[in-house]
Amino acid sequence: MLVCEPPKPWKRITAGQPPAGGAPSGSTIEQASGTPSEAVIVTGCGVPVKRAATARTRASTPRSLRSRPMDARAVGVFDSGVGGLTVLHECLVTLPHEDFVYLGDHARLPYGPRPLAEVRGFAREIGAFLEAQDVKLIVVACNTATSAALPQLQEELSVPVIGVISPEARAAVQATRNRRVGLLATQGTVDGGRYHDLVRALDAGVELRAVACPRLVPLIESDDPYGEDTESAVREYAAPLKDAGVDTVILGCTHYPLIRPVFQRVFGRDVTLVFSAEETAREVSDTLTRKRIENGAQRTGAYRFLTTGDPTAFREMGRRFLQLPIGDVEHVTLAQLGAAA
Known part of the structure; x- marks a missing residue:
């Protein structure tokens, strides 16, 4: 006569190869009705046990309390100058737990009067540079750059790219x-x-x-x-x-x-x-959540700044647009941007 040990508390395991016609040990089978109360677990000795209580427990657990993956990478934001800091401000308010890195292309501003093909080239360089900084999402915080280059950036980069239009x-x-x-x-x-x-x-x-x-x-x-x-x-x-x-x-x-x-x-x-600014910040928040690449909600995020122009001028003008403190500003050369493209 076959004797089975009483089932021990369940834990997540990797199912092994099932016996002929059977289910893997530790696997879950959903009955035809699809109702949670009819889910069963196959024990190590092949005896099915209903998991109604387990299903009800998981169903009653708030989604916010279940473990979720956290992505600690920063969000990249760029503009021709300091105007995109208005978008960054709304992102910082909407997503205070996320890290951000902002690049202002002061050496080549303004973008508005330039030919779209030229602006497209600038945007592609910056997008590639930010991707090399290991950001998880890029915000094109410039309407002209969005108009000129958004489809190309979305095709060429491996991370999600959001524009402001x-x-x-x-x-x-x-x-x-x-x-x-x-x-x-x-x-x-x-x-x-x-x-x-x-x-x-x-x-x-x-x-x-x-x-x-x-x-x-x-x-x-x-x-x-x-x-x-x-x-x-x-x-x-x-x-x-x-x-x-x-x-x-x-x-x-x-x-x-x-x-x-x-x-x-x-x-x-x-x-x-x-x-x-406000609409784009909502789009960033929704995208991070939908793609499950948000950071932990209980932490306090940080932000840093890069510019192709004068760091001191960026800091002084930037405070007016960001309406938050701006510390050290790093200088990035146009050669560095070009090398990343």
């Missing part, structure tokens, strides 16, 4: 009530046409009116970003959008959140303003 386009389509949306952006972003393509893909009935704003970035980076010249420029660029009766405006440059009060004053409360 798609989150804004989606938010604008959801926000508009009369299906008339305005876009204020750099010349390069307007010429790229990605906002038109994305908005049309989301809702072909939405009319998008785009206006290039070449004066805004220099004014925002000046010593008096809230002066009369800035308000006058905003009113000039806003006029055709107000005449078109838009009820939602995409502020399609990462510099623009810094003068949010000026835009709110010019457009009034009846017009919804969509900023890339």
Whole structure:
């Protein structure tokens, strides 16, 4: 007569080869009904034992308390200068447990007036450089670079790449009530046409009116970003959008959140303003969770800065955009970026 030892407490094991027609020792079989109460465990001597209590215990355990893999790598963020720090700020607030590394390409700013093919080359160099820094995700925190290079970066890099245009386009389509949306952006972003393509893909009935704003970035980076010249420029660029009766405006440059009060004053409360920073931070959070590459929620993240320009100038200007302390800034040469591509 066959005698079996009483089953010992269950633990996760690697199943061995099953006997002919049987199941591996330690494996789980789901019955045809698929209900958890009918799951059984095959013991070491081949005796099936129902696991109703175990199934109920696991089902009642909050998902947040179950063990999850943690990815300690940093998130990479880049822009032509300091404008992308507005995106980084929202990421730091939304994901305080994640580490970030930010690269500002000050040596080649601004990107806005440059040909898209040239900007695409810059973005590919920076993307490859950040990937070599072992980041787990890259945020293209520049509307012009997103417009010029996002598909190429997503094809060439092994890590997820997020731009700032798609989150804004989606938010604008959801926000508009009369299906008339305005876009204020750099010349390069307007010429790229990605906002038109994305908005049309989301809702072909939405009319998008785009206006290039070449004066805004220099004014925002000046010593008096809230002066009369800035308000006058905003009113000039806003006029055709107000005449078109838009009820939602995409502020399609990462510099623009810094003068949010000026835009709110010019457009009034009846017009919804969509900023890339907030929408992109949500997209980063969702992507990390969906791909299960987030860091532990109980830790405090860190951030560091790289620039191709003058580290001192980056630090002084960057504090205004980040609105958080900026410590040491590392210098990266254009040769280093080129070598990584």
